[in-house]
Amino acid sequence: MLVFFMWHYLEHITSIGPRTTGSPENEVLTVRYLLEQIQLVEQQSSDAHKISVDVQRPTGSFSIDFLGGFTSYYDNITNVVVKLEPQAGAQHAVLANCHFDSVPNSPGASDDAVSCSVMLEVLRVLSTSSETLHHAIIFLFNGAEENVLQASHGFITQHPWAGLVRAFINLEAAGVGGKELVFQTGPENPWLVQAYVSAAKHPFASVVAQEVFQSGIIPSDTDFRIFRDFGNIPGIDLAFIENGYIYHTKYDTADRILTESIQRAGDNILAILKYLATSDMLASSSEYQHGNMVFFDVFGLFVIAYPSRVGSIINYMVFLAAVLYLGKKLLQPRHKTACYMKDFFCGLGITLVSWFTSLVTVLILAVFVSLIGQSLSWYNHFYVSVCLYGTAAVAKIVFVHTLAKRFYYVDTSQQYLGELFFDIALSVHCFSLVTLTSRGLCLAFVSAVWVAFPLLTKLLVHKDLQQNGAGGKFLGTYLLGLLIPYLYALYLIWAVFEMFTPILGRSGSQIPPDVVLASILAACVMVLSSYFITFIYLVRSTQRTMVALTLVCTLTFLLVCSGTFFPYSSNPANPKPKRVFLQHVTRTFHDLEGSVTQRDSGIWINGFDYTGMSHVTPHVPEINDTIRAPCEEAAPLCGFPWYLPVHFLIKKNWYLPAPEVSPRLRPHFRLIAKEKTPWDSTRLTFETTGPSHISLYIRTHQGSALTQWSLGSGTPVTSKGGDYFVFYSHGLQASAWQFWIEVQVTEEQPGGMVTVALAAHYLSGEDKRSPPLDALKDKFPDWTFPSAWVCTYDLFVF
Template structure:
């Protein structure tokens, strides 16, 4: 440094126009005079800021769980036209009281339909005369390709829909569709998925029917009876019902959890007026284009009727789902006790307001006029929805990129004015950016190492029932590693940049530049969740400009308050998003399949989220007189947690508490497997229990408690020898759930035999061979087909066009057909066309599975005794199944 900057070893303050660091000492801690410019101790100002941010996070969590006060039946007289949560709950209790309702069961096809007809009829009888209400029962049959999971062709017969239309007597021919489903998976009462949505729709119908003002357009309420059968009933409605032609938009109500808030996680495509209406009318918004992009990426294993209305009806709409308490999703615990009245009130208020807003809006009569453009949207802490068009998003992003670059250049000029050469400053800025990027690579790797260590020690998924473990195992290291890396790197940089305040500003600008780069990427790739990068670009940029212009004289705690104030809004919003995401993905880890390591998934996701969150907190370590103390506290918290986790049982992942369950899931089928050779003779027959491992700890977690589990062997060689591993997959999830176990056991009772008959074989056009099959069996059947090498499946009678392929098997194409018959069974006849190798006797492997997922034949006594051995902290989905394969 030039001698003119030194006097008796003291730092001299240099003021220069436009400098945001001119008031700062050039040397860190070299005299008592300069000590007032530093944070006094690591346990005062910095820890105060960190404690404040923790308190802010806790406050956001508490507010995020807050629900509106529910209205009771006694309040109905004083609240005309409002949603009454208690009345909806009574309907939900009646519906779930019917028991599990799989498609094809008596409970679903008879009792549930009777329930809806009775409730809707009563509403129709008591409705105001200004409304025209029509009810219809539909029983469609059809087929369609579905690119979900491994991909399948979905065939259905006689599934049921209860459909109601309410509107003015002068029918406008334009309708809003609201959809729920009343069927359930096997063994679940379906309280949240999706009985509560249907109860909410009944209450909405009742409230609207009692209003004295007619609707401008119709509202069609679709209570569909086959969603868990992979969206069959909604396809039957939107492609076959006469009212489907007048649907202009839709609202789909779903659940992947119970209670809490309903999140708007899909909107569109296009038609920004729908989001505009949502933003304008709902009292409790909760929406994010981030959630939409995550869901549509396929990371979350699920789908909804939204896909059917969008893809087969060419309609735009909104998709809502409860995501809190996903532990009970598709389990016996999904009952009314898991659903607070406040949740029904909140969702009911929102959907009622939204339905009226859309049905009475001008857009519904001419949706094409308002169809252009997608929209970026997110709610701010549940209070207000920000939304803007993609074009406006482009303008905003480009403006913020320029603002960010301007603030960094301004800081660079200030650094140059204080004595650093331009090339030195740019080099240090580049090095700091490199350090930042290094921490963004290194930190997830450290979390990955922790996850692998816990896997080796057999201490995985401690956070599953106790999410607080995530703080100690992964959040503390995510704060520790970047701070330690930046501090170590700064020790070398101090030889050039003598002022730690200047070094802090360089690192601050480095994080800002990295976020600016992310914003540029999101802009170029049209990533609508780039609004997060917007937040972390605009506030730090504005903060830099404020510090350099209006608050350049602030010192110590005032400076820290300013820094914290700059961060508080993006920090609060991101914490809000992060905890919403954690509420979703932590329970999902209980059903990702044993082939995936949930500890690794949680470690990486958590590390990345909090690494981004801590961006502008990390450089504060440079301003602490004793940074080792801060780092030691974080190390101590992590090591203490690891010690407790390893040495005590406090990290046990599961809980069977009925009030707050977090069970370990098991899917199992009492199975008969029969393989035929090329002559049609049985070459092998097996019976036993097929265990589908839903998480990494299966089946080892119960081996000491369930005697038969000691004989479980992994299914491995079967997968190369037999199509779909020779196992009765109910759905095509082989690439998702491939790690399973087999236990030899007694033969199941098969009340309805499954048969496959080749009715005829015809040749046409030379090499094309048409094979016609007939299949009989129970109401749920799967068919897997794999042509031999040199043979191609070019068509079939199921759906027009090229058959949808599944994953390869031994280098050969595969095809999965899912078939269900809700009532009136008869033989299922279809043909396939094969091309090639006409001189070879065998052309295809074909396997047929049957599934008894409901009724008295779902389980026999031996199977029930086996299931009774499982502990209360498990949740079992169990049925009887068969698998038979042939060569033709």
């Protein structure tokens, strides 16, 4: 793999600028460049291979439960598809997928131009090789992933080559550079994980990431879902996760992606694709669909993987060993057993109280910090969160156990207390192990590590402890035994904060990020402190530790309250911007007779984090609480032009009055047919034309219900707010969009049966700009990233 070529591809793609679906930059310039490079690859190709190229322009519709549920419709979007196969052809294929489109106003280097650059180089290397492939490799360069996964749906449901695909690799990004993490596999195809284990030269994979991502905690999705759900194909999902602060911003440029990141990704993808394309299992992949895999890398050196059913056996064996160890304590003489049981349950109670009070303490701090307007103070300085919430959590745990040692365990030997609290920590991890395993969670292996290694160490030093007491040799061996679970825990914790901290800066205005981060830190402290509680009872005094922790926490708290730590940064080397959406909109509301009842224009402002506009107001004083956007209760989604149905996450927004917008391509929406069906419902057929991106909102009135429509599977899907949301996009050329809905009326109302609203988004070209929008955008400080565009909103009642 030559980094030179990958850099060459990456720089050319990003130099085109933002590549929004439907824009000439995406549909013409990028497609033309990809085809030129593919043609050069064809010219250099070995006689052992045959290359076929197709430009697909699919049209289709589907429903998805992402962001609370909505329906997507696309028309004439673009896929560039390349098939590399043996000269004699192939009956089966492995798919590699990237997307060359970007979000508006971002060059999209990491998301996802770098993956397309890697795929181009992999195609070049494989095509020039004289080594014959057993199966085909299909390279899908899709042009509408940021439009909520539309292009991958168009390929897997409509392209003639889709029927060949038996497995796929999806290349994505949740950050800029770093290692590419395997965070989804399957479903239930262990051989794919084994393929990654065998082939990847620089492994970075975790079933923990998979189960966290698939739980829905992270507000994101990838083409993996489309290939899995609509193609019934197993695959591997990889993504860059470092530096998510500049993901989907203007800072996502080629120069920020390190050479070693591109090289590592290229080496991995080349090796995995070559392995799969020569695998005997690919042809009959469905036969190997039996259960999930437990998989995790060991500090990036190698991957350990085994079937989840084997993992369950291992977990229960570890649990049984711990039960036998703890049960031995109950075989002591009765008076000793009774004393031990009493001390054990008292110690367990003290431990749980220390953890609970630790959590309550950090939550009180987090809520107070949020209420005084200093939320996200750690966003630009992560150490602040550790010094504030981490030290508070540790200090409270140490304090509770110090009180217990001084006033409850007054005359108890240190050695006995050390053993007792080791047993308590072991029991807690055993409970976690059996609970997670019984629920079928593969991440239970983490609890197994926390039980197995400390228990093994304890058994090895048990005799020495009895003979010589808790001396230096014991402590050294004990700490060495704890090294593996603690190092691995810290490795996982690093990955968690690497991914979650930037997400908390774009998770909406309803979720207090300090509360979330404080809770995560408290949970990490509970896990990490579990076996170290023992040392509180082994050391003579914890006074110095308590004083140091209290001083650090207090000093940090005072600095946070004074506003010393500004959340955002415009540092060119490491920017951490605040994200803001600015939409210059003209809204028009019509009544049942078609008359205009309300018309206004303004710039609708959304800050995508909890601080709202509090930091921006000193720089742009016209944005303050006097222009907080009121919710139009009678209109779907409060009567504002949501790009996606995220209104339940972002309820703090502002509406600054501004002149009307006048895009050249104005949207047109009309009812072209209204008819009664034999099953006594009313079918309304609509036609609309407009820009490449349109959001459609539908709300049925009291006494009416939406029963069918011509979109998706035919069954209407509501969003989380109860309204219906349809996301529409098209390529450069598209015919008028026609669709119908059927409304069942059980009780007629004077105000009509359904409200339909249409928001047209101008995300590229001259129509996306307006003088008032540019003027407001220029006022924003350099530590913000205001993403701005023009839109219209029209509401109709039928």
